[in-house]
Amino acid sequence: MKVSYFDRAALEQRLKMADVLDVVEGVYKSKAEGKTIVWPTVTHNFEDRGAVMDIRSGYDRGNEVYGAKLLATFPENEKRGLPPFSGILVAMDGTTGLPKGIMDASFITSMRTGAAAAVSARALARPESDTLLVLGTGRQSLFMIGAALTAMKNIKTVYCAEPMNLDAAKPYAAACPQRMQEMFSLDASDVQFIPVSDLAESVGKADIIITITRATKPIISRDWVKPGTHLSCIGADMPGKEEVDPAILRDAVIYVDDVDQCVNAGECELAVKGGYMTREHISGQIGEVLLGAKKGRTSAGEITVFDATGLALLDLAVAKKVVEENGGDSAHTINL
Known part of the structure; x- marks a missing residue:
C-alpha cells in the first residue's frame, strides 16, 4: 500500500x-x-x-x-x-x-491557523480597515501577519505587541518585512511595522486585532477597544486560556469555528463561566457568514469577534x- x-x-x-x-x-x-x-x-x-x-x-x-x-x-x-x-x-x-x-x-497547523484568523477578519472587519494589531511575537504570529497581508491588501500598518516584554517588539517589527519576503514571498515594503510601547494606545488605533498568546488572564481591556473593531481571538484554544476582557465578548457580535469547542475551551469559555454571556450570545459559525446565510457585521460601529479553538x-x-x-x-x- x-x-x-x-x-x-x-x-x-x-x-x-x-x-x-x-x-x-x-x-x-x-x-x-x-x-x-x-x-x-x-x-x-x-x-x-x-x-x-x-x-x-x-x-x-x-x-x-x-x-x-x-x-x-x-x-x-x-x-x-x-x-x-x-x-x-x-x-x-x-x-x-x-x-x-x-x-x-x-x-x-501554522499556515491554516494564520489563514483562519485572516479569513474571519476579511469576512467581519470593516471593508476599509487598514490597521492591524497582532498580540504576541512568537513564531506563529508571523503566520498571522503573512495571512492577513495576503488576504487583505489594504492593510498598511501593523502594530506588533509582545505583552510579556514590550522591548522584544522592536527587533521583531524591524525584521518583519524580510520575514514576510522569506516566508511568504510577500513584498511588504509599503507596510509600516510598528513596535508597541503603549498597548492601550495601539489597541485604540487598530481596526483589526489578532491575538495569539498563551495568556490565562485578559491582556486587552474593554475600554481600549474602539467601536467598529474586529478581533480574531486565536490563542485561547484550551480550557483556562483567556486573552481579552470578557466584557468585549459581552458587547460584541461573535462568530466561531465550532460552538461546542469555543464554549468549552475557547475565548468564550471563561466569558460564559463568568456570566458575561451565554452560549446563545454566539451569532453562529463563521462559515454561515462566508456562505451568505448570515450577515456577520451589520453596522460600522459594531465590535465583532471571531473565536477559534482550531479544527483538524x-x-x-x-x-x-x-x-x-x-x-x-x-x-x-x-x-x-
Whole structure:
C-alpha cells in the first residue's frame, strides 16, 4: 500500500498562503452546511515541564477525508536545540478508508491557523480597515501577519505587541518585512511595522486585532477597544486560556469555528463561566457568514469577534490538497 509522506521542508516548498486561505474558507463553508464532523479533542498537560499535547480529529464529507493530528508544545526544547512545537498528521481517504498521507503537522497547523484568523477578519472587519494589531511575537504570529497581508491588501500598518516584554517588539517589527519576503514571498515594503510601547494606545488605533498568546488572564481591556473593531481571538484554544476582557465578548457580535469547542475551551469559555454571556450570545459559525446565510457585521460601529479553538478539518483538507497535487512524486511515497 503506497502512502504519500511530506516532511516540513517539503511542505514549505509546496504550500502557498493564498491556496491555504481558499482551503480554509471552503472547509468553514462545508462545516456550516453540515458536511463535517468534529470529534472530541484529547489534551494532556505535562505540568512538571510546562508542556502540553493534544489530539484533534474529524471527518470532512465535502472533501472525503478524515484523520487526526497529534501536536506537542514543549517550550524547554529550545534549550535542547529541538523544535518546541511539533506534530504528525495522518489523512485518510473518506471513501476507501485507506491512508492518503502522513506528514509534518506543525507547518500545516501554522499556515491554516494564520489563514483562519485572516479569513474571519476579511469576512467581519470593516471593508476599509487598514490597521492591524497582532498580540504576541512568537513564531506563529508571523503566520498571522503573512495571512492577513495576503488576504487583505489594504492593510498598511501593523502594530506588533509582545505583552510579556514590550522591548522584544522592536527587533521583531524591524525584521518583519524580510520575514514576510522569506516566508511568504510577500513584498511588504509599503507596510509600516510598528513596535508597541503603549498597548492601550495601539489597541485604540487598530481596526483589526489578532491575538495569539498563551495568556490565562485578559491582556486587552474593554475600554481600549474602539467601536467598529474586529478581533480574531486565536490563542485561547484550551480550557483556562483567556486573552481579552470578557466584557468585549459581552458587547460584541461573535462568530466561531465550532460552538461546542469555543464554549468549552475557547475565548468564550471563561466569558460564559463568568456570566458575561451565554452560549446563545454566539451569532453562529463563521462559515454561515462566508456562505451568505448570515450577515456577520451589520453596522460600522459594531465590535465583532471571531473565536477559534482550531479544527483538524482544516489541516486534513490542506493535507489532501498537498497529496493530490504532489502524490505522484516517488520521492515522497512509502510502502506500508
